[in-house]
Amino acid sequence: QVQVVESGGGLVQAGGSLRLSCAASGNIFSIATMGWYRQAPGKQRELVAVIASGGSTNYADAVKGRFTISRDNAKNTVYLQMNSLKPEDTAVYYCNAQLKTWVLGGLGDYWGQGTQVTVSS
Secondary structure (H helix, E strand, O other): OEEEEEEOOEEEEOOOOEEEEEEEEEOEEEEEEEEEEEEOOOOOOEEEEEEEOOOOEEEOHHHOOOEEEEEEHHHOEEEEEEOOOOHHHOEEEEEEEEEEEOOOOOOEEEEOOOEEEEEEO
């Protein structure tokens, strides 16, 4: 009984910016981490960035210095600010949340439906 919903994808020119948002809702007790993954055509899904409840972050080497992940714990929402976008950033971006519900005793893994980001040259 948990929903994870992304928004903010679209088409942008190389060098431009986009901001993705993801909100988790439902029977949530606590959230350990939230993060972003992406999958380009013909490639495996890869980690983009992740943030823990305390604020610590990790980024893929390909996006370091260009992308920033942030979190609003009160709203169970995570953001991904993407600057200096490149054509190779084109992919479907998926939001992930690792959280506890009032029903489950341990952490569960929940995914959004994905949002398309296309960067033109």
